[in-house]
Amino acid sequence: MDTSNAKRRANPNVMNRFRYSQEQVIEKPFNWKQMARLLAYLKPYSKKLLPKSIIVVLITTIIRLAIPLIIGYLVLEHAIVEKNTSLLIILISIVAALYFISYIGNYYRIRWTNELGQNVIYDLRKDLFTHVQSLSHNFFDKRSAGSILVRIMNDTNSLQELFTNGVINILMDIVLLIGIIGIMFSLSPPLTLAVMVILPIMFLITTKLRRNIRRSWQSVRTVQAKLNSHLNESLQGIRITQSFTQEQENMAFFDGVNTDTLDSFNDAIKKNAMFRPFVEITNAIGTVILIWFGAHLLQTQDITLGVFVSFAFYLGMFWEPISRLGQIYNQLLMAMASSERIFEYLDEQPLVGEKEDALELSDVKGHIKFEDVVFSYDEKRTALKGINLEIQPGETIALVGHTGSGKTTIANLISRFYDATSGNVLIDGYNIKDITLKSLRKNISIVLQDTFIFSGTIIENIRFGRPDATDEEVKAAATAIGADTFIQKLPNGYDTEVEERGNILSVGERQLLSFARALLADPKILILDEATASIDTESEVKIQTALKQLLKGRTSIIIAHRLSTIRDSDQIFVLDHGNIIEQGNHEQLMSHHGEYYKLVSAQFQMLNAM
């Protein structure tokens, strides 16, 4: 597709719709406290994997340091100059043995350090997911699924390199560097000083170059995160995009971000490519100094040929740790940004907490009471303005009222997805803040309007209500609800795979599944957000029958839209802007000729008009 054309045709008003919050923190200064917290993830491995890796790194590094000395000094100076064949054979055997040990050591170094890195990332990702899962609804209200996903995956991945190679390489490179400088100095201090003249220049230039390279890679990540967010949103909203024929705009935006990704990638590659030749040039300058000054020292007999050869070996090795340490420093700075974002999530406390001495709710009767409950999601608006209501065990109540009047909010507070700003919510006389969240929620089932179907089979989806239920129990629940008939007709019956969201099922079928799920869970309290979608009469009858089965013997709170449900309820609460304005059963409220009467009349008129 031609990008320029796509861009030209795209409507700028629509293009402005695509706004993705800048999630990427570009650069963070080095922070010891944060680093210590990050390194604490190595602790579980401090007894076995970490010391094993360190030992093997030290062994291979020491061998690397020893070989040039043996070759240059002992072989050349002694064995060859003194024509000592047996010493030569011994030295060759030693070098061969050392190379062999080094080869084995390197194999284990790579294996163990990678194992260490992967384990740390596994732990970090697990911690992060477990913690995010424990957070309250308000956390998810403020963030998109895409941005949470990016933190759990991308940010932990960007720490992977640090833990896999970085931490261990720092040790190796420092030992290597100190070793090389120490040996070079002991071999010839003047020659060491001479070749090191270029070190400060190299350091200055590489630092600047590296900073540039780092920034380029960071902008690659930023555009990639934007691309991910857009892709995620596009796929989730594909049906709406197609129905409003917005593919063109979507494509143009995608193309724009895709082009940005390509450009920033090319830019980073270009800068990266400059780095290696630069290191090679400095290396070459060092070698020129070595040859020129070394030859001079050889002539004046200040050094021997053996020293000269060993020196050449060490100089070749010298740039490697320097260049790698710079790279690790970059990794550290990037890790700072990622770990800050990870710790920000880990430090987030669930707004709905549990008391240390919280009670286990057992043998629930299902008595619910709201005492002067006030609640706001944010400072600006109050969703509930002093709600008082009481539901007796086994009663079915309906919450009715215009959209946004606070019906779902009442349901949210019963399950303690949020805590009341003031006032109390009591279950069986206990303030729900004094009960463990697990025992509270185990006794409550929620059937939402928009039923969530997980990817997996039908049977697994129903079993979600009670994971230890047998196949027979699952099927019995589905049969009782009347879902069995349609399930049997599916290609593989109960074992039919449904993809995430259950797109292959109709709205009514999805609802029957969620009823079966709730029936299997067998809660004492049931909260039902009735679907408003118009369902044909036959399905409506099926759902009503299923509903009767589901409500039997439980306290039920129904956010009701269907007249039939409302009429059969023991009590009806009419809400308006966060207040209960009417309360009673159907007959009482109808004779009252108030808001409820108007609502029902309007629904009748609508049904008649259809």
Ligand SMILES: Nc1ncnc2c1ncn2[C@@H]1O[C@H](COP(=O)(O)OP(=O)(O)OP(=O)(O)O)[C@@H](O)[C@H]1O
């Ligand atoms: N997560 C949230 N964050 C901030 N405000 C919210 C949130 N959820 C709901 N609200 C606001 O709280 C008020 C009550 O919403 P609630 O969902 O309880 O209404 P409702 O009666 O269930 O409406 P509907 O029948 O449309 O589902 C509304 O003004 C809504 O905008």
